[in-house]
Every structure is written in structure tokens, then in C-alpha cells.
Amino acid sequence: MSEIQDYNSSVSDPSSRKFETFSYLPELGVEKIRKQVEYIVSKGWNPAVEHTEPENAFDHYWYMWKLPMFGETDVDAILAEAEACHKAHPSHHVRLIGYDNYAQSQGTAMVIFRGPISAKC
Template sequence: MRITQGTFSFLPELTDEQILKQLEYCLEHGWAVGVEYTDDPHPRNTYWEMFGMPMFDLQDPAGILLEIKNCRSTFPNHYIRVTAFDSTHGTESVVLTFIVNRPKDEPGFRLVRAEGPGRTMRYGLESYAVQSRPEGARY
């Protein structure tokens, strides 16, 4: 299962050159860029771990790409994303996110159904990342 979160998630993996172009776009608009990582990309898990500090004053996209590469080497089996913040409205608003690294085997999710009173059904998602069973042995 391929996680589809953020911009470009339905496209093939971005190359480092394409990532560099996106970083240039962010810096041209004056956005601060941060690098985040997680091993549990549940859609409600919006707060990923920060890798270093957000780069508010950095104007060279190559420096941000170096930080991405450092995060990839530190956490090769995690999801890594770039997040761009716009502070022109007085608050830090996320304006762009995209995934720049995925684990080799993406764990995916399963649909959990619970019956309620009467004929009501409630549905939720459970991440396979929280289970220790390998792919193919999850059901």
C-alpha cells in the first residue's frame, strides 16, 4: 500500500533534482522549510518528529537538501517529509508538504468496523506499523 499524503503523493518518487526545484520554489516565496519523519503515517498523525530545527533563515536549497539526506541516512526506514511554512499572516501556516522518503515495505492500514446501537456502524483505520506481524501475515 502506498501512503498518499501531501502534495505529489500520487506521482512517482521525486528525484533529488525535483526536490531541489520544489525547495527553490518555497524559498522564492519566503517560506520556512522543515524536515520531519515518522514510522506511523496514520492520517490523523499530523505531528511528525522534527529533524533539526525549521530553516527560517536558510536561503540555499542545497542546504535543505543536505538536511534531507542526513535525515534519510539517520532514518532510512521511516517516512520523511518536507513541510513549508508561511508566516506572512502572523502565524505559521503550513502551505506545502511532500514526502521525500518511504520505507522499502510500506505497512499500510486496515479498516476496523464496530457495530453500534441499532444498525449503526462505525469505521476507523488501524495502522499495521503498530503490529509486529510481517506483510502477508496480517489478516
């Protein structure tokens, strides 16, 4: 029987906090983020970009960056919007979402840029 592996997380160490599924994996590089966007497009989901201050990352509501990109299939355009959001709000976490319009829910969501995390978060 295998043992359950714990992850190092501590309230006193803000940099160890986890945000959504992909935060338990090594940080996504540019090519891996591109692959995730390609997956969202291949599923026919509508991409969207959201952002928030690190201290509000666990709140239910994040700020939406423009409107969801309904029907957008250009991966470069989606990545450009995510980059624009990150450049406009460099101290915020930026999240990429794929909305599944058939299931009427989020098909995927991941933090692709992390803002600096302070001890007061």
C-alpha cells in the same frame, strides 16, 4: 463529460497508500525535489524536515528533524538536512515542509523519502 479516474488503493496493499498531494504523482527525483526546495526558498518560506515511522504516517504529529531552518536560502544546505534525516532514519518517511510566516501556516508539505511499508501499517 469526463469520468473521475480512481487510483488503485487497497487496505490489503500497503504500497498503494497515498501520502499528501505529491504521492498521487510519479515519485519525485533528485532534480524535482531540488525544484520544490527552490520554490520554497523563492516564496520566502521557512523550510523544515520531519520524519515518522510508516505505520504512524497518518498521525497528526511527526518528529521534527532539528528546528525549522528560519531564513535559510541555501538550497544545498536544505537538501543536505533532508538527506541527513533520511540517512539517520532510513526506515522512516521524511517530509519537507515550507512554513509561510505571513499566513502562519504550512505553505507546502511533501513526503520526499518513503520508508519501507509493511503489511501491518
